[in-house]
Amino acid sequence: MRLVTFALPDDTAGAGDRLGAQVGDRVLDLVALADRAGVDLPADxxxxxxxxxxxxxxxxxxxxGHTAGGADRAAHRLDAVTLRAPLRPGKIIGVGLNYVEHVEESSRSLDTDKGLPPRPVLFGKPATAVTGPGAPILHNADLTTQLDWECELAVxxxxxxxxxxxxxxxxxxFGYSIVNDISARDQRRSGQWFFSKGQDSYAPFGPAVVTADDIPDPMDLDLSLRVNGVTKQKSNTRHMLFPIAALIADISxxxxxEPGDVIATGSPSGVGAGMVPPEFLSPGDTVEATVEHIGTLSNPVVDAR
Incomplete structure (x- = not known):
């Protein structure tokens, strides 16, 4: 199942966010279907x-049951709704340096260790960093001139x-999604990443959560990232240094x-800081992170001042 959180066109404040399921080019309002069927279903x-x-x-x-029954008022065209972040996690655990080539580029451009880490490198992103598909990534030039991207599979x-x-x-x-681990490279403080990676809008998340039974092999998914249509990252989850099972075992x-927590499993190479010369995001840019079987998470960069 492709589960989403969505809003109808007349909802501008987010108060009417709804639990849905994407089926082809339609979004089904699951709470409306549950009410009609007399089924007790959570609303988010x-x-x-x-x-x-x-x-x-x-x-x-x-x-x-709805697919068999045809269209009705509980079904909406995908292009007629606004997708939100699927959920607000209890906590987001980020994983750093989890692709071998990213370890190399980070040691060259970000002064991290050259050797492969013996255990997963973990950090946190607050839930307030979460933003949804199409929502802006905030670029505050008073805080950063090195705003960077990282396409990651989310567990x-x-x-x-x-x-x-x-x-x-x-x-x-439960399932899988996409996190774009936005990072202000010049806001690392004595080697600590929390403020660099935890500012508001620094965790674009979505566009859907695909349940685990619909992902054939999460350790064999192509992932890529484009900035203004130009591919910057391209890899596959099989190149993770620490696979998903190892990450869950280590963190736990x-x-x-807890249910609803999210693990952002790390970025492949191709981040802006590793480019020669370095490239960083500016207001007016559009960032698109894609993971096979999940979709594309697209966000504009806007001036936050």
Whole structure:
């Protein structure tokens, strides 16, 4: 299933965000379908993730029943709605230096270690950094002249995970999405990344969460990123230094992963800081991050001052 959060054209404040499912070029209003069928279904995606397998099965049945029944007022054209960030995570765990070629370019351009990290390099992004498809990435020239991009596969946790093994890890995954790990390279403070990566709008997220059963192999997904139509990043998740199962096992060794948490699994090479000469985002740019089977997350860069 492709699960989304969406708003109708007359909703400008976000108060009417709705839980939906994308089926082809339509978005089904799952809460409207549930109300009509007399089914108890959470009203938002975060709550649906937390509700567990029974709620997910109920949503799937509603989609199947509607598809068989044809169009009605619970179905909207995709181009007639506004997609929001799918959910606001409880926490976002970022992974740094998780592609070998990115380790090399970072050591050259960002003064990180040349050697491959022996364990995952982890950092946090606050939920306030999350923004949705089409929403602006804020460029504040008072804070940065080195605003950079990073296309990453996002893992959405579906079951509480604490001290789980790599063999058990995928049992705790709800689905997958895209995070663009926006970074102000000149706001790293004594080697700490939180402010560099945690400012408002620095976590574009979406356009959908695709449930785990609809991703054939999350460790074999093409991913790419374009700036103003020009490809900057192009790789595949099979090149991760620490695969998804290893990340979940490592993080959960000392930190509880809860339903609705998101792991941003790291960026391949091709970030702006690694270009010769370096390239960074400016107001007027458009950034498009694409992951196979999930879609494209597009965001404009705007002047925040």
């Amino acid at each position: 995606l975060f709550s649906l993730v937390q509700a567990g397998p029974a709620a997910l099965a109920a949503a799937r049945e509603l989609i199947t 959405v946790i579906g079951r509480t995970a604490f001290r789980v093994s790599e063999e058990e890890a995928y049992d705790h995954v 060794s000392g930190m509880t992963l």
